[in-house]
Amino acid sequence: MTRRDESAQPEGAALGAAGGDRPYRAGFACFVGRPNAGKSTLTNAIVGQKIAITSNKPQTTRHVIRAVLHRPDSQLVLVDTPGLHRPRTLLGERLNDLVRSTWSEVDVIGLCVPANEPVGRGDRFITGELAELKATVLAVVTKTDLVDKKRLAEQLLAVSEMGEFADVVPVSAVSGHQVDTLVEVMTGYLPPSPQLYPDDMLTEDPEQVLVAELVREAALEGVRDELPHSIAVIVEEMIPEGQVMKIYADVYVERPSQKAIVIGHRGSRLKDVGTRARRQIEELLGTRVYLDLHVRVAKDWQRDPKQLRRLGF
Numbered sequence: 001m002t003r004r005d006e007s008a009q010p011e012g013a014a015l016g017a018a019g020g021d022r023p024y025r026a027g028f029a030c031f032v033g034r035p036n037a038g039k040s041t042l043t044n045a046i047v048g049q050k051i052a053i054t055s056n057k058p059q060t061t062r063h064v065i066r067a068v069l070h071r072p073d074s075q076l077v078l079v080d081t082p083g084l085h086r087p088r089t090l091l092g093e094r095l096n097d098l099v100r101s102t103w104s105e106v107d108v109i110g111l112c113v114p115a116n117e118p119v120g121r122g123d124r125f126i127t128g129e130l131a132e133l134k135a136t137v138l139a140v141v142t143k144t145d146l147v148d149k150k151r152l153a154e155q156l157l158a159v160s161e162m163g164e165f166a167d168v169v170p171v172s173a174v175s176g177h178q179v180d181t182l183v184e185v186m187t188g189y190l191p192p193s194p195q196l197y198p199d200d201m202l203t204e205d206p207e208q209v210l211v212a213e214l215v216r217e218a219a220l221e222g223v224r225d226e227l228p229h230s231i232a233v234i235v236e237e238m239i240p241e242g243q244v245m246k247i248y249a250d251v252y253v254e255r256p257s258q259k260a261i262v263i264g265h266r267g268s269r270l271k272d273v274g275t276r277a278r279r280q281i282e283e284l285l286g287t288r289v290y291l292d293l294h295v296r297v298a299k300d301w302q303r304d305p306k307q308l309r310r311l312g313f
């Protein structure tokens with residue numbers, strides 16, 4: 001195991017032909033860890049654009065999002081996955097299955113452990129599961145901006161003792177500290193390969209999925225603790241009209257009382273959701289957006305196989 005800081009070079013960085021050039025590398029990587037370990041925030045920081053939605057609520061990520069980082073000597077495809085957790089619903093079970101299937105397909109896995117939280121049973125459980133995989137496993141200590149140097153050193157030691165990691169890298173997605181170093185380390189472990197995606201491709205995911213996620217992120221802001229897992233969003237139509245993209249989306253909840261929360265007094269909260277989401281969607285699409293939102297009730301959809309399929313799970 002090697003701990004990485006700014007002065008360290010990733011294994012594989014010096015490999016290549018005479019003259020110091022390493023072969024072009026391309027492959028898939030993902031960040032895993034407990035819910036709310038900073039995986040999506042880190043993915044966005046590396047790509048340099050908002051691809052995955054973030055929230056202070058655990059289990060925010062529900063879909064696998066693939067973001068492509070283009071570099072002169074490599075192409076790193078980051079696969080953003082939900083956090084592994086103890087499932088309480090059929091949705092939770094399916095999300096865990098999604099995580100494990102992704103693990104088996106990537107070249108590099110970064111186990112994210114927050115610097116400001118003690119190493120726990122969940123971290124050790126995930127470490128044990130990763131030990132059975134073929135992928136190169138790194139430990140990534142996230143949120144280093146929230147702790148002092150002494151606490152960070154203690155956390156690095158605690159994380160190092162959890163298992164056999166190819167590297168341990170401390171990083172802060174918020175401040176940008178060591179983000180470039182982490183990218184160097186990860187690409188160093190990718191296999192030699194031709195380019196996998198065209199130069200102009202940032203993500204392979206349909207725009208409708210990304211738009212729906214941005215609406216859901218806006219809807220998650222400021223709701224009660226029990227509500228976030230009950231929210232799902234489907235984009236029904238995206239229609240370009242002149243210089244404007246017209247988007248019609250439905251926000252699903254499980255009970256009429258939740259619908260009232262999302263809509264708010266005289267529609268004030270839904271209007272705020274629409275304003276925030278539209279701003280993010282316009283940035284994503286690069287065009288003006290008209291966003292039409294409706295809130296609908298799908299009773300206990302997290303536990304209903306038929307409704308889960310309809311909502312894309």
